[in-house]
Structures are given as C-alpha cells and as structure tokens.
Amino acid sequence: MEDKYKALNAKFPGGLAESNWVDTDYPDGNVHWMRFAGAQCPICGHTDWCCVNVTGTKVVCMRKDDGKAPEIGDGGHLYVLKGTKAVDFDSSKVKTTETVPYASDKIRDLLYRMVLVANPLAAHHRTNLKKRGLTDEEINLHRSRGFGSIYDDRNLAKKYGVKPFAPIKLVKGTDGKGKIISQWRKLFAKLNLPDNVWQGVPGFYLKQMRVDKPLALQSGDGKFTIEPGSYDYPMFTANTDGMLIPYYDEENQIVGFQTRVDHRSVYAEITKKPQGANIHVYFDKDTNHYRVVLYDKFNKDGKTLAESDIHGDNPVHINYGINNSQEIVFKPKFGGKYFWVSSSKEYLGASGKTPIxxxxxxxxxxxxxxxxxxxxxxxxxxxxxxxxxxxxxxxxxxxxxxxxxxxxxxxxxxxxxxxxxxxxxxxxxxxxxxxxxxxxxxxxxxxxxxxxxxxxxxxxxxxxxxxxxxxxxxxxxxxxxxxxxxxxxxxxxxxxxxxx
Ligand SMILES: [Zn+2]
Missing domain, CATH: 3.40.1360 (Dna Topoisomerase Vi A Subunit; Chain: A, domain 2)
Structure with a gap:
C-alpha cells in the first residue's frame, strides 16, 4: 500500500483497497474512497464491501441501516465516525486522473463489440458456460455481442491458451525508421471513427509511454530503431482477468461489462494470535493452499508454522510452541467473483455506471x-x-x-x-x-x-x-x-x- 494511506491503514489495519467511488470532498476528483478488503468495517463488523473515506472519518456501510444514517447510492448508508480523529492525508500526493464524460450507449455498444473481437471467448470459459446449462447455440445467441475472455496476466493467458490482444505493434516504417502502431487507432481509422472515439467508454484509457534511449529492434524486414520520445496509445483494461459478461440495455446494445474472475481472491481474517507476534497468511491464487508465517523478534525473516488447504470458510486453528500452548485462529475471507469493467483510475479513463x-x-x-x-x-x-x-x-x-x-x-x-x-x-x-x-x-x-x-x-x-x-x-x-x-x-x- 502506498505511503499516502499509511495513517489510514494504521487506523483500519488488515487491508483496504481503492474503490471506484470518487471522494467529493476533493474537488479535483482524483481521490477515491477505500473499500474494506480485510480491515473491519466499524459499523457492521464485516471485512469487505463497505467503504471508508481517506481521512477515516466517514464510513459507507453496505449492510447496516440504523434508520438514521442517510442512504447513498447502491444501497449503502453514510455514517460519520464521531469522536475519532481524522488521519493525515495529503491529497497533493495523489496522481491526477482525468476522467472524461460518459460515452453514449451507441458508442459503448460499438466499442464493446470491438473489444469482443479483440478478446474472444476462450475454450475453458465456453466449457464453464456449458456447465451452467447453456448450449453452444445459446452461448452464441447475441452473436457479435456475446461473451469474451480477457487476460492481461501473460502467465494466465498462456495457461489457458489465450492469445492476449496486443495494443501496439513496433514496426519498420517505409522511411526505414521505427514506428509504434496503435492497433486500436488502426481499427478506428478503418471504420472511419474519430481517433478519440474510445474516450468515455469504461475500460478504455490513454497509456503513456516514454522511450529514454534509442530502442533497437529487428523484424522480418530488417533492423530498425524506435527513437527516444513520448508515445501514447489507447488501451482497454478489465482490471481483472477472466470472462467478460455483457450487460444489455433494452435496445440489445452492450452498455457495460463485468469480469467474472476464474479464482476468487482469498485473504485471512486473523481472529486470534499471540501477543507481540505478527502473523501473515499467504494464499496460492489458483489452489487456495495457505501458508501461515510467524514474524517475531526470534524470526525476523519469518517462520512457517503450518501449511495446508482451506475448506470453505471454516475457521483454521493452528497450535504451536511449547506444549502447543500458542494458538492462532484465522477465518478465510473471499473476494468478489464479479467486477465492473472501469478505467476511472487511469489517465483519460471513464468510470463505469452500473447498468441493469x-x-x-x-x-x-x-x-x-x-x-x-x-x-x-x-x-x-x-x-x-x-x-x-x-x-x-x-x-x-x-x-x-x-x-x-x-x-x-x-x-x-x-x-x-x-x-x-x-x-x-x-x-x-x-x-x-x-x-x-x-x-x-x-x-x-x-x-x-x-x-x-x-x-x-x-x-x-x-x-x-x-x-x-x-x-x-x-x-x-x-x-x-x-x-x-x-x-x-x-x-x-x-x-x-x-x-x-
Ligand atoms: Zn459495514
């Protein structure tokens, strides 16, 4: 976690993650609320879903409605944490992200169809949909507006036999000089669309790249060099790897995407541990195999106390030390399965409204x-x-x-x-x-x-x-x-x- 949130993390230990919600207390629009991701919501006691502002003075609890707290978007209730001190927060350290106005339904539908061409449905996801009960015909029902699969993680892409869409190509131009070609811009030009048509479509943003020294490359037509300079190109990101689930409006247009992750993230809520010890539970993303590591004055580099597989969300008890007198208890907590595609935190990105x-x-x-x-x-x-x-x-x-x-x-x-x-x-x-x-x-x-x-x-x-x-x-x-x-x-x- 970045330094700017140090004080907030000390106040709410256990894990916070930046949410999509812009904090309106900061007029620049570049400060976001933090979502509980291991740390505990002081209102309902759960460790996910609810959000806290960056100074730790306000909480939006998604679960508890005390009948007094005002309701804000998406069913959450706003609680002011009385009697608690605001933590230091320097908003000038936050990188400015410019978000652009939301694109029309028609443009989102068009761009999302292009996203599906670039990221077609992978075989293992088709198998998954069939297991849920859909036939091939039903999977293909919406034709160019169906499901997709997206992998930014090269290792995962390889594992599932997916060829990730390359947003740029480095080529030798007709003048012999190296060129960076944006695949998206090339596609937009081919369809006679404006160069910035992607702006305001959640998931798309402008990737900025600096080349500091001449970059020597080789392709089929010989050697060439990319000259130093600043380059940029549009990118589409789903933030998480997995299956793209289309959301349709009443006109059969795709107006949003959710990603369904292949594996839910898992973290440990430690409910009991010896005083003075630091415990960290590491999980394998694919198998949910865990490893419990103790850090104390005798084990500065950490000592593995136990490792095994978790069984659902049953609490795990670990005893160690003389006569097994020390006890650690943790409860596995699972992250979400579905995430909205949004690029609100990226340069010229767009925030995703959540359609039905x-x-x-x-x-x-x-x-x-x-x-x-x-x-x-x-x-x-x-x-x-x-x-x-x-x-x-x-x-x-x-x-x-x-x-x-x-x-x-x-x-x-x-x-x-x-x-x-x-x-x-x-x-x-x-x-x-x-x-x-x-x-x-x-x-x-x-x-x-x-x-x-x-x-x-x-x-x-x-x-x-x-x-x-x-x-x-x-x-x-x-x-x-x-x-x-x-x-x-x-x-x-x-x-x-x-x-x-
Ligand atoms: Zn809560």
Missing part, C-alpha cells in the same frame, strides 16, 4: 438494436422476471421456454431484468416502466432468508413495486436443489408461485 441487465427471450434477444420488431416488443404490456446477477439472468432466460408452456410464459414473463447487486434494486423501476411491465415475478436466491441485509433489500423492493401498483408473484423452489433461479430451471426443479 435486460435479458430478453431468444427471439427478441437476437434482434438488432432499434429493429422495428424490437421497438414494438418494448411497447407491449408484459410480465417480467426480476433477479440478481447479470449472468444468472442470461442463463435463466434461455431455460424458460423448456420449463413452462406458452400460456404460463404469457403470465409469468419471458424476459429477465437483473441488478448486479441487491443493494441497487431501485434501478429496476425505470426499466420496468420503459418495458411497459404490468406483472412481475421475483426470483431471488433461496438463501436470502438467511441473510438479514439481503432480506431487507428484497423487502424494500417488494414495497416499492407494490407502491408502483405492479402485480407481484414470488417464484419459490427447493433450496436444497438449487440456489439461484438459473440452477432451478436448468435442473428442472419444481417452481411454485406465490402471489404477494
């Missing part, structure tokens, strides 16, 4: 944006399913026609809307209005009953839908057989409906 997933039935999903038949369909009164998770909605929609009759589908709905997280349930309303929805079938993960915060969000959503006058039904199935509606439909679980 519009997953139409296959007949409508395969229509081109603004097709007459699509426009007519949007206006038709209809029933719509609601759930959480963009990929889940795509899988579930594909399976509806094999589980229900045409008559039932008229009644329950043929299309899904999904928010990326239950906290943003309010985003359903404007889309339901656009789609002229009359009846709603809610299909929440069956484990919501066990989670108070999630249950709260669902209750709020139902109340909101009632207020708006929708006819509401709840889809229910055996939670032992399936967690989400996608699995329930894929494995043919019996779905019951309850009017609410």
């Amino acid at each position: 997933q519009v997953s139409y039935n296959p007949k409508i999903a395969s229509l081109a944006p603004h097709d007459k038949a699509l426009e007519d369909y949007i206006k038709q009164p209809k029933a719509v399913w609601l759930t959480e998770g963009g990929l889940k909605a795509l899988v579930a929609t594909a399976k509806l026609s094999s589980c229900f009759s045409e008559e039932q589908l008229d009644d329950y709905g043929r299309d899904f809307l999904a928010v990326a997280g239950v906290g943003s349930y309010r985003k359903f309303i404007p889309m339901l209005e656009k789609l002229n929805a009359k009846r709603i079938t809610v299909a929440f993960d069956m484990d919501f009953i066990k989670n108070d915060q999630v249950a709260d969000h669902y209750r709020h959503l139902i109340n909101l839908l009632h207020e708006k006058g929708y006819q509401i039904r709840m889809a229910l199935w055996d939670p032992k057989k399936a967690k989400g509606i996608d699995d329930a439909l894929v494995n043919g679980s019996e779905i019951r409906f309850k009017e609410i």
Whole structure:
C-alpha cells in the first residue's frame, strides 16, 4: 500500500483497497474512497464491501441501516465516525486522473463489440458456460455481442491458451525508421471513427509511454530503431482477468461489462494470535493452499508454522510452541467473483455506471438494436422476471421456454431484468416502466432468508413495486436443489408461485 494511506491503514489495519467511488470532498476528483478488503468495517463488523473515506472519518456501510444514517447510492448508508480523529492525508500526493464524460450507449455498444473481437471467448470459459446449462447455440445467441475472455496476466493467458490482444505493434516504417502502431487507432481509422472515439467508454484509457534511449529492434524486414520520445496509445483494461459478461440495455446494445474472475481472491481474517507476534497468511491464487508465517523478534525473516488447504470458510486453528500452548485462529475471507469493467483510475479513463441487465427471450434477444420488431416488443404490456446477477439472468432466460408452456410464459414473463447487486434494486423501476411491465415475478436466491441485509433489500423492493401498483408473484423452489433461479430451471426443479 502506498505511503499516502499509511495513517489510514494504521487506523483500519488488515487491508483496504481503492474503490471506484470518487471522494467529493476533493474537488479535483482524483481521490477515491477505500473499500474494506480485510480491515473491519466499524459499523457492521464485516471485512469487505463497505467503504471508508481517506481521512477515516466517514464510513459507507453496505449492510447496516440504523434508520438514521442517510442512504447513498447502491444501497449503502453514510455514517460519520464521531469522536475519532481524522488521519493525515495529503491529497497533493495523489496522481491526477482525468476522467472524461460518459460515452453514449451507441458508442459503448460499438466499442464493446470491438473489444469482443479483440478478446474472444476462450475454450475453458465456453466449457464453464456449458456447465451452467447453456448450449453452444445459446452461448452464441447475441452473436457479435456475446461473451469474451480477457487476460492481461501473460502467465494466465498462456495457461489457458489465450492469445492476449496486443495494443501496439513496433514496426519498420517505409522511411526505414521505427514506428509504434496503435492497433486500436488502426481499427478506428478503418471504420472511419474519430481517433478519440474510445474516450468515455469504461475500460478504455490513454497509456503513456516514454522511450529514454534509442530502442533497437529487428523484424522480418530488417533492423530498425524506435527513437527516444513520448508515445501514447489507447488501451482497454478489465482490471481483472477472466470472462467478460455483457450487460444489455433494452435496445440489445452492450452498455457495460463485468469480469467474472476464474479464482476468487482469498485473504485471512486473523481472529486470534499471540501477543507481540505478527502473523501473515499467504494464499496460492489458483489452489487456495495457505501458508501461515510467524514474524517475531526470534524470526525476523519469518517462520512457517503450518501449511495446508482451506475448506470453505471454516475457521483454521493452528497450535504451536511449547506444549502447543500458542494458538492462532484465522477465518478465510473471499473476494468478489464479479467486477465492473472501469478505467476511472487511469489517465483519460471513464468510470463505469452500473447498468441493469435486460435479458430478453431468444427471439427478441437476437434482434438488432432499434429493429422495428424490437421497438414494438418494448411497447407491449408484459410480465417480467426480476433477479440478481447479470449472468444468472442470461442463463435463466434461455431455460424458460423448456420449463413452462406458452400460456404460463404469457403470465409469468419471458424476459429477465437483473441488478448486479441487491443493494441497487431501485434501478429496476425505470426499466420496468420503459418495458411497459404490468406483472412481475421475483426470483431471488433461496438463501436470502438467511441473510438479514439481503432480506431487507428484497423487502424494500417488494414495497416499492407494490407502491408502483405492479402485480407481484414470488417464484419459490427447493433450496436444497438449487440456489439461484438459473440452477432451478436448468435442473428442472419444481417452481411454485406465490402471489404477494
Ligand atoms: Zn459495514
């Protein structure tokens, strides 16, 4: 962690990571809130999801609503930490990032289709989608607007047999001098698009590169040299490696991407350790194999106390020392599976607004944006399913026609809307209005009953839908057989409906 956050890390030890939220206390817009990533949220006690400002005086808790704290975007509540001292923070040490206005839906759709050409779906991700229940035909349903795979990490790319898209090529020009060719700019020129068309599309930014001394290279047509100087070129980054999940708007355009990571990150929440000792738990990213290392005055370079594999999120107990008198206890904590594609922290990058997933039935999903038949369909009164998770909605929609009759589908709905997280349930309303929805079938993960915060969000959503006058039904199935509606439909679980 960088030095500028030293005081904040001392106040909230255990791990903080920069979030996408810009801290509006800093007018330059270059300071971001920090997300708990191991460190503990003082409001709910959890070690992820919630955020703290850089001076450690305000927390946005994503879980606890005490009825007084004002609600801010995406379902979080703002708490001012009374009686705690602000930590030092020098905003001048923060690198300025300029973000540009958000690009139009049409431009995002166009650029994201180009991203998919550059980063096509890898074989292991296709296998993964098939395991979830999709057929090849269903995977290819949206044609040029389907899934993709992106790997910035060369080792991972090699492991999965993925050829990463090279944003630049170093070539010998016709004048014999070396040139740096931007592949993106070349593509934009070919399509008669402006050179800066990528600006405002989350994921894209301007990479700046300095060449300090002449760079001698060799290619098929002989030796050449890249002269010293400053170079720049547009880049697309997903920040994390994995599968690209498209989010569609009501016009069948891709308006956002999430990356689904192949392996969730894991870190340890140490709940018990001997005084005066420092414990670090190292995890292998691919296998979740852990190694517990002790650092104290006798073991300055660290001493491995134990290593093994974790089993789910069960706490791990380690005893060591004379008569095993010393005890360490840690709980494995998992990072997220899905991340929004955003370049808000990069030069001329764009922040990702979080769209909702519009997953139409296959007949409508395969229509081109603004097709007459699509426009007519949007206006038709209809029933719509609601759930959480963009990929889940795509899988579930594909399976509806094999589980229900045409008559039932008229009644329950043929299309899904999904928010990326239950906290943003309010985003359903404007889309339901656009789609002229009359009846709603809610299909929440069956484990919501066990989670108070999630249950709260669902209750709020139902109340909101009632207020708006929708006819509401709840889809229910055996939670032992399936967690989400996608699995329930894929494995043919019996779905019951309850009017609410
Ligand atoms: Zn919290």
